[in-house]
Amino acid sequence: MTDATPLLEARALSFHRQDERVFGPLDFRLDAGELTLIEGDNGSGKTTLMRLLTGMLHVREGRLLWRGEPLHRDRCAGEIVFLGHQLGLKSELSPRENLRVAAGLYGRREQAGIDTALAEVGLAGYEDEPVRRLSAGQKKRAALARLLLVPASLWLLDEPYANLDRTGIALVNRLLGEHVARGGAALVTSHGAVGFHGGEPRRIRMHAA
Amino acid sequence: MSRAPLAHACATLLRRDLTLAWRQRGDIALPVLYALIVSTLFPFALGPDLALLRRIAGGVVLVTVLLAMLLALDTLFRGDIEDGSLEQLMLAPQPLALMLGMKILAHWLTAALPLIVIAPLLAGMLHLPAAVMPVLLLALLLATPLLSLLGAVLVALTAGTRRSGMLLALMLLPLCVPVVIFAAGALAAAQQGLPWIAPIAWLGAALALAVVLAPLACAAALRIALDS
Numbered sequence: 002m003t004d005a006t007p008l009l010e011a012r013a014l015s016f017h018r019q020d021e022r023v024f025g026p027l028d029f030r031l032d033a034g035e036l037t038l039i040e041g042d043n044g045s046g047k048t049t050l051m052r053l054l055t056g057m058l059h060v061r062e063g064r065l066l067w068r069g070e071p072l073h074r075d076r077c078a079g080e081i082v083f084l085g086h087q088l089g090l091k092s093e094l095s096p097r098e099n100l101r102v103a104a105g106l107y108g109r110r111e112q113a114g115i116d117t118a119l120a121e122v123g124l125a126g127y128e129d130e131p132v133r134r135l136s137a138g139q140k141k142r143a144a145l146a147r148l149l150l151v152p153a154s155l156w157l158l159d160e161p162y163a164n165l166d167r168t169g170i171a172l173v174n175r176l177l178g179e180h181v182a183r184g185g186a187a188l189v190t191s192h193g194a195v196g197f198h199g200g201e202p203r204r205i206r207m208h209a210a
Numbered sequence: 211m212s213r214a215p216l217a218h219a220c221a222t223l224l225r226r227d228l229t230l231a232w233r234q235r236g237d238i239a240l241p242v243l244y245a246l247i248v249s250t251l252f253p254f255a256l257g258p259d260l261a262l263l264r265r266i267a268g269g270v271v272l273v274t275v276l277l278a279m280l281l282a283l284d285t286l287f288r289g290d291i292e293d294g295s296l297e298q299l300m301l302a303p304q305p306l307a308l309m310l311g312m313k314i315l316a317h318w319l320t321a322a323l324p325l326i327v328i329a330p331l332l333a334g335m336l337h338l339p340a341a342v343m344p345v346l347l348l349a350l351l352l353a354t355p356l357l358s359l360l361g362a363v364l365v366a367l368t369a370g371t372r373r374s375g376m377l378l379a380l381m382l383l384p385l386c387v388p389v390v391i392f393a394a395g396a397l398a399a400a401q402q403g404l405p406w407i408a409p410i411a412w413l414g415a416a417l418a419l420a421v422v423l424a425p426l427a428c429a430a431a432l433r434i435a436l437d438s
Contacts, residue, residue, distance in 0.1 A: 057300060057437060058438075087293055094230065098226070
């Protein structure tokens with residue numbers, strides 16, 4: 002996959018907040034069917050990079066290309082699914098209702114059902130419980146179920162392992178494996194050591210400025 | 211893969227916000243209660259002078275309803291910003307302005323519609339002549355969505371700041387004034403038996419403009435608020 006234009010490419014990407022460098026300059030490329038791990042200590046700009054990649058922050062220095070063209074929210078609309086520190090779950094709604102909203106906005110993958118997605122992340126029996134009554138790990142799982150449901154080619158996962166137990170971590174790894182096998186791409190931030198099945202992922206190392 | 215159709219996405223979001231409002235229905239009751247209390251207190255404070263009450267009834271109900279609406283305004287986008295739902299909404303393939311329009315519609319349905327429903331009761335307590343009642347309802351039906359839309363823009367503009375309530379109130383005042391002037395103008399004209407359609411038409415024109423422009427302004431403001 003060297004000839005094709007990469008799904009996502011960063012060239013000399015850096016970010017300053019009030020004249021203070023947050024990270025960069027950074028160069029990387031991400032192809033379809035590839036998993037990249039972003040590593041760095043607290044405050045090294047991992048989340049800022051994620052927000053740049055979602056298009057929520059404007060790229061001011063360097064270039065960020067989506068399928069060969071500058072990243073713009075109209076071009077990648079609906080192709081990126083983002084899971085950040087704020088999970089985007091409504092605490093008054095149940096996991097099922099939350100997923101129904103996600104499917105209503107982002108669309109639904111073929112053969113993907115809300116109940117099967119919830120069962121797969123281990124929330125069977127909690128479908129109708131308000132999210133505020135779930136534990137932190139269960140909330141995370143409810144948010145992960147969104148990944149199973151929506152058709153997106155790029156997953157941006159910011160600290161997906163936080164709050165998860167060992168089976169939860171295995172679950173994230175399995176979801177990532179299946180997504181990559183389907184030809185999807187994923188960028189995952191983490192500050193811990195993470196083991197993946199099937200080959201070593203590419204790593205981007207970020208340092209605190 | 212199946213992309214969600216636009217109408218379906220709108221319905222989904224509207225349903226979500228209405229469900230959320232229903233689960234926290236105490237919050238809906240508060241503005242209604244407030245409006246009820248304020249307009250009950252007026253006759254006590256002013257004395258049971260029928261002619262006086264009849265003259266001020268329209269204005270009192272109008273101002274009370276508009277103020278009661280403001281109670282719920284600053285929560286419009288706060289919840290979505292705090293739990294990350296707004297980020298999810300921004301990344302969704304639908305136009306953000308349209309989705310925010312749906313949120314404003316849901317807000318109007320939950321915050322303003324109950325007030326419009328009890329407005330005839332409030333007006334009746336203050337002896338508003340029955341002939342003026344339809345004009346009052348018409349004025350409220352146009353003025354409340356207008357205020358919702360204008361307020362939403364300001365809420366979006368102040369979304370990035372902490373304790374935006376004070377700023378919001380200050381900024382909203384000059385926008386409230388024309389709405390109140392036109393709505394009250396229609397009521398006063400109706401009470402004197404004069405043609406009242408002109409101020410209502412102005413409200414309608416302003417509403418048409420706001421329906422188109424306010425969601426766009428909200429979307430731009432919220433994008434700026436999250437771009438930091």
